[in-house]
Amino acid sequence: MYTASDLRKGLKIVIDNEPYIIIDFQFSKPGKGQALYRCKLRNMITGVIVDKTYRSIDTFQPADLEERKMQFLYKQDDQYCFMDMETYEQVFLNEDQVGDAKNFLTDNLEVEVLFFEGKPIGINLPNFVDLKVIKSDPWVKGDSVSSNTKPVTLETGYIIRVPTFIEEGEKIRVDTRTGEYVTRIKE
């Protein structure tokens, strides 16, 4: 059990049976008055951000969270299957739970699956993934005002802007946090 004085940036607590992480924290206290603990919290399942103000008598349950390294196996309908490479245990996440990460998931990619009270709730990708360009229209200089980049389609179906020298069949490195092109991979 945490008390309000334990609250700080990065702490993970349970509110209404869901895990939240404190992303911003501010302590205020009038000299003789009660302390206020103002928190900005992100729901770790839905991503929704909420503001809450607590007082010193408030208490909190720590969120029972675990991260396990797992490999992405396959997608069937809207279910994404991941497997623990040591125990061979398989878990499924739906499209909402995978979120934008679906744009960067390729077979056998190693990711961290986040479990809350033993149930999988989401995944963390590596910061960088290498993906193949499967579709790139021929590019004519001066076609557009932003003529130094062009859109291409990656093997996951994700459309991304890349420098005009990238061609179909090449591999590129993408930053999964921003969804942006980083560099060309020479094989």
Added chain:
Amino acid sequence: MSPGLRNRNVIKKKKDVLVLRAKILDLIRLFFKEREFIEVETPFILPYIIPEAYIDPIKTEVGYLHTSPELCMKMLLGLGCNNIFQICKCFRKGERSKIHLPEFTMLEWYHVGIDYNKLMEECELLIRNICYKLFNKEKINYQGNEVDLATPWNRISLTNAFEKYANISLYEAVDKGIFEEILVYKVEPKLGFKQPVFVKDYPASMAALAKLQDHNPNIAERFELYICGLEIANGYTELTDMAEMKKRWETENQKRTQMGKCVYPFPNGYKINIPDCSGVALGIDRLIMLFSDKDRIDSVVSMLSEDI
């Protein structure tokens, strides 16, 4: 970079502020000595603590670290020391923010024979004098605000401050249990930007150890000084009735019990003959933030125990 070296570099950057800090401390002492106040020192480690619902002391093997020198200075007043001041460290558990340190420097003084109105004037004089002696002018620039320290400063009752700056009355806020939220998020951010302001006349339930007004016992003769939204000082016409004082200490301890917090022993058998006087506690670190235009308390102290 090693932590030691990092600290040395931080201290180097701080040198100007530390020089200013030392000057301000000198000027404070000069101000009081010119007025024939005695500078006193009282113990930091005490067997008793003035119980306050929302202030937690740090307990050591040999007693409590004082949260303010109020109790001991009042004992000195009772012994016949009249006008006294003290500059000392105070300790409050768990208080840490941009403007809080669990170990901070307080200036506390007591002036016999005056009420809180006269004491507010003394605060004005002290801070204006420091400013004038430092910068040869009566204005400071704090975080882009020009604050005019020419006296007299504004005074506003707490009731009127709520009326003016919040969309809820003081009494409604207290009733709903959201007094601190409204004060901290709505009222304080508006206080004392063009000119410092004294917020005064607190409800009797927030009297601390202030005397209640003779003609209106619902109001305590207590004030807080705000400059640029910062709470700088808290003062009052002192309560001298020992029986009433003990009642208030018991009330504070009862509030602590209700919140599930521990109660604190106070000097129950001790009789203090406090003369008619007024007293005020002023946060030195925050005052130095104002004069050095720093927005973090960390920037105005030589070092933090958390960094050593």
